[in-house]
Every structure is written in C-alpha cells, then in structure tokens.
Amino acid sequence: MAKVAFLLASNFEDSEMKNPYEAIKEAGHQAVIIGLEKGAECKGKKGTVSYTAEIGAKDAKADEFDAVVIPGGSSPEALRVNDDIVRFVKEANEQGKLIAGICHGPQVMISADILKGKAATCYIGIRDDVKLAGADYRDEEVVVSENIITSRTPKDEPAFIREILAKLN
Incomplete structure (x- = not known):
C-alpha cells in the first residue's frame, strides 16, 4: 500500500481532486491531504467538495x-x-517519488524547479511557464516522464488516474 500526499489549498478544480483521491483510496492506498495549515478547510472552486488538511505544509x-x-x-x-x-x-523529487500534477498542478513543480529535462503537459494557460522551466511540453492527455506524471484538464482525468495507479502498483 502506498501513502500518497495530496497538496491542496482552496479553489482547486473539484473533479481533479475528488476523482484521483477516491480512485487511489479505492485501490487500497492511503491518501493524506497536506494543506498550508493543518485543519484548514480547502473548498473546491465549483463548491461540490471540500476537504480538511490533515497535515500542515511545515x-x-x-x-x-x-x-x-x-x-x-x-x-x-x-x-x-x-x-x-x-x-x-523538491525533497520528494530528490527521493525519486512519483509526483503527479494536472491542469495548473505543474505550477508547483515549476516553483520546485523539477521540470528541467522532463517531458510534461499542463493547462494551456501555463504552457509557456512549463516550457520556460525547461520541460519538453507536449499537448497530450497524459505525459509520463520518469517520476513525473502530468495531464491537461478534467477530461484527461481517466488517463491521469490510470498512470498514477500503474506507478503505485
């Protein structure tokens, strides 16, 4: 059983949290929500789901x-x-852990400077940022590059979830 960290703050894309979170738990893995502060309520931007941070970032x-x-x-x-x-x-990447981001998720990877030399995709609005971070941008539903998995939008969730589960099992 894998222990999977979900990094979350409010205004996340509801389905991009809910669907992978539930799929990972259904597959028998442990899912833990890490937020900016322990106990912080994180609400989806569409208002269909909310979660409480179990661990604070620090x-x-x-x-x-x-x-x-x-x-x-x-x-x-x-x-x-x-x-x-x-x-x-950064530490998870240095340890070779799987890091998966969908839509705007790669923004955190950019700030952690872990995309250089990797292939990646993302929401088109941050495509240039991903390229400038040194990634080989690809307009595909899911891109797996060593320990990094990226997808573009909610419609790509089935492929995103499939690749995460394949790496965890």
Whole structure:
C-alpha cells in the first residue's frame, strides 16, 4: 500500500481532486491531504467538495510518502508561494517519488524547479511557464516522464488516474 500526499489549498478544480483521491483510496492506498495549515478547510472552486488538511505544509516530510498528487484549479497558485510546500516537492523529487500534477498542478513543480529535462503537459494557460522551466511540453492527455506524471484538464482525468495507479502498483 502506498501513502500518497495530496497538496491542496482552496479553489482547486473539484473533479481533479475528488476523482484521483477516491480512485487511489479505492485501490487500497492511503491518501493524506497536506494543506498550508493543518485543519484548514480547502473548498473546491465549483463548491461540490471540500476537504480538511490533515497535515500542515511545515510538518510535511517527503520521506513519509510514496507519491505526491497536485490537483489543478487556483490551488497551485497558493501552494507554490509556500516555501514548505516547495521544499516538500523538491525533497520528494530528490527521493525519486512519483509526483503527479494536472491542469495548473505543474505550477508547483515549476516553483520546485523539477521540470528541467522532463517531458510534461499542463493547462494551456501555463504552457509557456512549463516550457520556460525547461520541460519538453507536449499537448497530450497524459505525459509520463520518469517520476513525473502530468495531464491537461478534467477530461484527461481517466488517463491521469490510470498512470498514477500503474506507478503505485
């Protein structure tokens, strides 16, 4: 069983959190929500789901997790400016852990400077940022590049979830 960190702040894209989170739990893995502060309520931008952060960013330790998932929406913008979130993602990458981001999720990867030399995709609005971070941008539903998995939008969730589960099993 893998222990998977979900990095979350409010205004995430509802389905990009809910669907991978539920699929990972259904597959028998442990899913833990890491937020900016422990106990913080994180609400989806569409208002269909909300979650409570189980661990605050300052207490998150990459060596306690097997994988990291970063849902999209506006949540990554709030996460990427938090030094503890960025440290966590950098450490997870240094340890070779799986790091998956969908839509705007790669913004956190950009801030952690882990995309250089990797292939990646994302929401088209941050395509140039992904390229400038040194990634080989690809307009595909899911891109797997070593330990990094990226997807573009909610319609890509089935492929995103499939690739995460394939790496976890």
